[in-house]
Amino acid sequence: MKKFILDLIVKENEHINEDYFVLKLTSNDKLPHMLPGQFVEIKVENSPTTFLRRPISVNFYDKELNELWLLIQIVGNGTRKLSEVQVGDTLNLILPLGNTFSIPGDKNSRLLLVGGGVGFAPMLFLGAYLNDLGYRCDFLLGGRSEANMVQLNEFKRYGEVYTTTEDGSMGEKGYVTQHSLLQKKQFDMIYTCGPTPMMQAVASYAHKRNIACEVSLENMMACGFGTCLCCVTDTVDGNLCVCTEGPVFNITKLKWQI
Amino acid sequence: MADLKVKLGKLQLKNPVMTASGTFGYGTEYSDFFDISRIGCIVVKGITLRNREGNAYPRMAETPSGMLNAVGLQNRGIDHFIKHIYPEIKNVNTNIFVNVNGSTVEEYIEVAEKVNDLDKIPGIELNISCPNVKEGGMAFGVSCPAAATVVREVRKVYSKELMVKLSPNVTSITEIARVVEGEGADSISLINTLLGMAIDAESRKPMLSTITGGLSGPAIKPVALRMVWQVAQEVKIPIVGMGGIMNARDAIEFFLAGASAVQIGTANFIDPTVSMKVLEGIEDYLNRHKFNSIYDIIGTMTI
Ligand SMILES: Cc1cc2nc3c(=O)[nH]c(=O)nc-3n(C[C@H](O)[C@H](O)[C@H](O)COP(=O)(O)OP(=O)(O)OC[C@H]3O[C@@H](n4cnc5c(N)ncnc54)[C@H](O)[C@@H]3O)c2cc1C
Ligand SMILES: Cc1cc2nc3c(=O)[nH]c(=O)nc-3n(C[C@H](O)[C@H](O)[C@H](O)COP(=O)(O)O)c2cc1C
Ligand code: FES
Numbered sequence: 001m002k003k004f005i006l007d008l009i010v011k012e013n014e015h016i017n018e019d020y021f022v023l024k025l026t027s028n029d030k031l032p033h034m035l036p037g038q039f040v041e042i043k044v045e046n047s048p049t050t051f052l053r054r055p056i057s058v059n060f061y062d063k064e065l066n067e068l069w070l071l072i073q074i075v076g077n078g079t080r081k082l083s084e085v086q087v088g089d090t091l092n093l094i095l096p097l098g099n100t101f102s103i104p105g106d107k108n109s110r111l112l113l114v115g116g117g118v119g120f121a122p123m124l125f126l127g128a129y130l131n132d133l134g135y136r137c138d139f140l141l142g143g144r145s146e147a148n149m150v151q152l153n154e155f156k157r158y159g160e161v162y163t164t165t166e167d168g169s170m171g172e173k174g175y176v177t178q179h180s181l182l183q184k185k186q187f188d189m190i191y192t193c194g195p196t197p198m199m200q201a202v203a204s205y206a207h208k209r210n211i212a213c214e215v216s217l218e219n220m221m222a223c224g225f226g227t228c229l230c231c232v233t234d235t236v237d238g239n240l241c242v243c244t245e246g247p248v249f250n251i252t253k254l255k256w257q258i
Numbered sequence: 259m260a261d262l263k264v265k266l267g268k269l270q271l272k273n274p275v276m277t278a279s280g281t282f283g284y285g286t287e288y289s290d291f292f293d294i295s296r297i298g299c300i301v302v303k304g305i306t307l308r309n310r311e312g313n314a315y316p317r318m319a320e321t322p323s324g325m326l327n328a329v330g331l332q333n334r335g336i337d338h339f340i341k342h343i344y345p346e347i348k349n350v351n352t353n354i355f356v357n358v359n360g361s362t363v364e365e366y367i368e369v370a371e372k373v374n375d376l377d378k379i380p381g382i383e384l385n386i387s388c389p390n391v392k393e394g395g396m397a398f399g400v401s402c403p404a405a406a407t408v409v410r411e412v413r414k415v416y417s418k419e420l421m422v423k424l425s426p427n428v429t430s431i432t433e434i435a436r437v438v439e440g441e442g443a444d445s446i447s448l449i450n451t452l453l454g455m456a457i458d459a460e461s462r463k464p465m466l467s468t469i470t471g472g473l474s475g476p477a478i479k480p481v482a483l484r485m486v487w488q489v490a491q492e493v494k495i496p497i498v499g500m501g502g503i504m505n506a507r508d509a510i511e512f513f514l515a516g517a518s519a520v521q522i523g524t525a526n527f528i529d530p531t532v533s534m535k536v537l538e539g540i541e542d543y544l545n546r547h548k549f550n551s552i553y554d555i556i557g558t559m560t561i
Binding site for chain 1 (some may be wrong): 280281282284287288290303311312314315316317318319320321322323324325327329334475516524526527528529530531
């Protein structure tokens with residue numbers, strides 16, 4: 001897909017809580033087409049310690065409204081600076097970057113989308129996209145506590161939502177892989193994005209039951225478009241760039257001990 | 259309109275803006291963003307004789323005004339380049355240089371010989387300065403006898419433009435530069451990355467898998483500028499300056515210090531079109547100061 005460098009206009013900056021915010025961006029021109037799993041590289045202005053762009057997943061892309069959503073967790077100076085942008089400001093983005101999830105041929109496939117922490121971000125767009133194509137999906141979302149459980153009302157539009165929190169403040173107590181849903185229901189395909197240990201646990205669950213599984217990785221990136229070779233992950237085909245060959249990988253390709 | 263053409267040895271570049279090895283892929287990665295044939299010369303990612311997987315992840319750490327990398331020359335080897343990449347890029351209407359690497363003198367020679375046969379590659383950049391590989395690389399660039407041997411042997415088999423890329427991780431940059439000139443290099447490019455490191459205080463672990471890595475970006479510009487200026491006092495062959503160039507003003511400083519051309523590296527990651535902005539900015543500077551040619555400013559810092 002052709003990549004663009006665009007100045008997008010901030011239409012909304014919605015602070016969900018202290019740690020999370022959603023930027024809704026738009027443009028006077030038509031936004032380029034984006035697929036679930038893809039990400040953007042944002043330039044952060046006026047943050048002296050933020051030298052490189054910041055990779056952020058496409059959280060939602062609304063073709064009709066010409067809107068791009070980014071769900072961002074504040075973890076350092078770059079994301080903090082981004083949280084301060086005002087409606088009407090412009091942000092410079094490179095997009096769309098990376099590959100996408102694979103969609104099974106059978107419309108009756110039972111699909112599970114597992115998100116953890118800020119890994120919720122690409123799962124919302126994937127769920128919406130699958131829904132549009134006529135698939136049904138279940139979401140299994142986990143976080144440390146209730147404060148991490150964001151955008152649940154958005155998720156509910158596209159499927160059944162199951163939740164876990166580590167402290168039990170919402171849904172079942174524990175990790176996503178401990179949720180009772182996984183004992184009750186069979187799945188044909190699992191998609192996941194979140195902290196690496198969580199994705200590995202999900203991958204292990206899928207692997208043991210022969211369920212197809214794709215994970216979305218978040219390696220450190222310098223460029224985001226395949227030129228610096230900093231973002232590699234070890235695969236059966238050698239070191240591959242997460243920004244161009246990924247971020248979505250089938251677990252059979254990764255050399256994870258699962 | 260000021261004349262932007264410069265000569266590196268016998269080779270003429272349409273303008274003095276080049277892109278630095280390892281930061282511009284094989285060029286085509288940038289063709290969505292602008293017409294890459296407008297660049298004076300593209301230096302492609304470092305190539306070795308055989309496939310190299312490079313170093314383990316993590317390979318990158320951001321620093322104040324720069325970044326550390328420990329890629330370790332990941333590439334598929336020269337034969338793969340010739341078979342699969344060269345056909346894709348040979349019709350790009352500008353100069354393309356191959357960045358040649360090796361663990362031994364023999365490997366440098368073999369890669370250079372193979373590149374010599376490629377019609378549309380008018381020159382090589384001999385990288386004797388990579389800090390991220392265990393064998394070879396920087397070892398050749400930090401010792402005068404080793405640098406002399408590799409340049410002499412490659413010169414014997416390579417007949418086109420031979421540019422040698424120097425490491426800043428030396429006590430005397432001028433000594434190495436003189437040796438490289440003496441052995442027949444047509445031009446010198448500098449600087450490669452400065453050896454550095456970063457530690458995560460919370461986990462008490464190094465940020466890079468290799469512990470140390472190469473620092474690039476604006477953080478190294480003063481060092482690069484100083485080295486270009488020092489080398490310019492000592493050698494007659496053209497110098498290609500790089501290290502932290504983010505805009506036209508930075509580039510102008512390198513010309514004033516004595517560089518005949520500049521390379522843009524890390525800045526490409528932040529603004530993929532930066533090389534065109536630098537090019538336009540240089541043109542604007544020359545016109546504004548009523549210079550007829552880029553040669554009117556090369557090495558003209560007044561003391
Ligand atoms: C493909 C991809 C998609 C991403 N999508 C999202 C998203 O949708 N929403 C979101 O909030 N974040 C996302 N991230 C992570 C996000 O890029 C980082 O959190 C951000 O760059 C941190 O910048 P900072 O300046 O705020 O923090 P820094 O000061 O740079 O770092 C603060 C802390 O965050 C860690 N960190 C920095 N970069 C990363 C990274 N790439 N991955 C994991 N940890 C990191 C650092 O190790 C450090 O401990 C994504 C990353 C990638 C590679
Ligand atoms: C990610 C990365 C990869 C690099 N790979 C190479 C390489 O393969 N060969 C080489 O000669 N220099 C390599 N370099 C060094 C650059 O070409 C350049 O010398 C250096 O980064 C300084 O310029 P800059 O500050 O403008 O980036 C690399 C630099 C970076 C940041
Ligand atoms: S981030 Fe530069 S190659 Fe992937």
